[in-house]
Amino acid sequence: MKVDKIGRLAAGVLAVALVTASCSSERSGTDGVSEGTGSDGGGAAASKAFGTLPSPCGPGDAKGKTDQGITDDAITIGFGDDRGFSAAPGLSKEMGDAVAAMIDWCNQQGGINGRKIKGNQYDAAYMQSAKVMQEACKQDFMLVGQGFAMDEAAEQYRVACKLPTVAGYTVGPNSSMGPMKYEAVPYPVDLxxxxxxxxxxxxxxxxxxxxxxxxxxxxxxxxxxxxxxxxxxxxxxxxxxxxxxxxxxxxxxxxxxxxxxxxxxxxxxxxxxxxxxxxxxxxxxxxxxxxxxxxxxxxxxxxxxxxxxxxxxxxxxxxxxxxxxxxENADKVPAVKQYVDAVNAKKGKIAMLGMQATSSFLLWAQSAQKCGSDLTRQCVINELSKVHEWTGGGLHAPTDPGNNKPxxxxxxxxxxxxxxxxxxxxxxxxxxxxxxxxxxxxxxxWGAKLNDDRISTKFLTGDVIKPQSS
Structure with a gap:
């Protein structure tokens, strides 16, 4: 809702969610899998663009088991929120709802180069982020659009298993400045x-x-x-x-x-x-x-x-x-209306953090699309590092995800x-x-020690995936 998590928005996300959360949670008690329903999507799903952004989704003939979570016909990503937190049911639910809607939006166009997206939806329930991260480490290609309030507790596991993320938001200083981490809307500790x-x-x-x-x-x-x-x-x-x-x-x-x-x-x-x-x-x-x-x-x-x-x-x-x-600008900004339509089609929760997760999904999808058949974590990180002006199709002001700048x-x-x-x-x-x-x-x-590349050194290892110039 990071707007603005985190750094400052993220710091306020939990507090505002605690007072706004209600019985809207649809959590069943277990994590879910989203593969797209093929439903209409309120008109947004069939769109060949998202606001000003050409759609990164569509048919294709990409093949190969190129990395963890990648097969000839599917890409498995992880996403989620803290909706099961007993003290605030529905915490950041809008983030998971947004990514689930965007998976539908993308799959109805053919997926990424023909590979359909399968989403493992996690509920960190505020205190279970480390457990969730260890599960994601075993099965997901990347984490996309997620928001876990206690992400700092999970960061050591993410870095150790070399799991890249295009987060919806990050909260902890070592998470916001971590290696293999990108965000559509960065809130770094130093800027x-x-x-x-x-x-x-x-x-x-x-x-x-x-x-x-x-x-x-x-x-x-x-x-x-x-x-x-x-x-x-x-x-x-x-x-x-x-x-x-x-x-x-x-x-x-x-x-x-x-x-x-x-x-x-x-x-x-x-x-x-x-x-x-x-x-x-x-x-x-x-x-x-x-x-x-x-x-x-x-x-x-x-x-x-x-x-x-x-x-x-x-x-x-x-x-x-x-x-x-x-x-309130949905009638004047197409991307905002598309976000609202897509989430409403799945009867999800509409909120600013949902737009933030949507933008991160689109950032990931664009980078993955550019990799074609050679869809590897290394390739996606290479592409993410090149993105220095990003608006999520018009959802927000221009940011610099590639350099982690607001x-x-x-x-x-x-x-x-x-x-x-x-x-x-x-x-x-x-x-x-x-x-x-x-x-x-x-x-x-800052709350974190940074190296010359503005990366947190706390959990940094010598074998993390770094951007490579082509």
Whole structure:
């Protein structure tokens, strides 16, 4: 929903999923296999393109048992999420739903060069990522579009068995910077997209001198806030300090904090926290106190949970910087509509992280298609390493998967009662971009030791698959 996992989006993915997960989980208690149903796919499945991206799927005569998981007529990939986590049923379910839908979409066109895709769907259930990875190591060609919140616990097994991945998102620092890892929407530890801050500079005249960061007792939120505070300092924001630090487990009353915010004169508030009842109570208390700050919050706030809550309008000043096209732009951005149609055809869950998984599937499929009959892990990695501008057919701003670098673009949406609408740039489907949208982060915040190739050294071995120039 990484938008933006992970690095920052990924850090917020679990938190937002914990509060938005519901009984929508369709998990049967065992992992599944997806081979495509041949169903109509709501019109999206028969398409020869995905948005602006020519379809990488179609008939062909590729043959040969070229690598693990490859036969004359099939390619076996692994994918999945944490939908079976008992504390939050349906956690990141939209990711598995998206990849299952895209497998159908591709197979209905003939697969990859004629080889149909078989998907092993895994449920890491939050605490079982290591077990899932060991299963995938035995049978899958690659992992594609998956999102496991505890991927750091599985990374040593993935690297040891030389299993490449085009992840939907990564969370742990050693996973996000791991060898044989690509993502459609990278969030590396050493670079950060600050598009939300840059757009706030343009939107709000008081941003440079009247902004504060809402602090929290949560270590994860504090880490995110520290990165934002450093970025704000680098771009010349002189923060006011209202002294607001919220208990992550909730407060008996939020009015004292609202009064502090009003008294200190903050005109813009930033939060790295994710939406929950306590956060909603704070915004409602701020409104009752008569303060009227603008809010610039993380992309985890782009959620139906938030829009459904805002019937009173207490969140009407909420602004969110995003690198994904909002779902509200589906009538103007073909790729977004195709994503929605494909997942709806399988009665799956629609959410931003689903678009992220969809983009990673397409990135993998394009690279695999270019390998023809010689479909090996080495060949796919070679092709992935060459991709330096990627939008998933228009789902998101351009990223650089080959170099593990984030987008240098953003757009801003604003909440208006129960509807999100794009406010910058004004034209739906467009982004604002520039090199100033990406900053280097403090190595003290990385959580990983990197080599000269920006690869984590923690689990690195001498025989990992590295890109080879042709």
């Amino acid at each position: 950060m997209n600050i598009g939300g801050l840059r757009l706030a500079e343009k939107l709000f005249p008081d941003f440079k001198d009247k902004t504060d960061i809402l602090q929290s007792t949560s270590p994860a939120v504090s880490t995110g806030n520290n990165k934002i505070a450093s970025a704000m300092k680098d771009i010349g924001v002189k923060r006011v300090d209202c002294g607001v630090r919220l208990n992550d487990k909730g407060e008996s009353s939020y009015m004292p904090f609202a009064e502090k915010i009003k008294d200190c004169g903050a005109k813009v508030l930033w939060s790295s926290d994710s939406p929950d009842p306590g956060q909603f109570s704070l915004l409602e208390s701020i409104e009752r106190a008569g303060a009227e700050p603008k809010y610039v919050f993380e992309s985890t706030w782009y959620s139906p949970l938030v829009s459904k809550w805002n019937t009173s309008g207490a969140g009407d000043n909420l602004h969110i910087g995003m690198i994904f096209q909002p779902l 987008a240098s673009c953003s757009l801003m949406v604003k909440l208006n009662k129960t509807t999100f609408e794009q406010v910058m740039p004004k034209n739906a489907g467009e982004f604002e971009c520039g090199p100033e949208f990406v900053v280097k982060t403090d190595p003290k915040t």
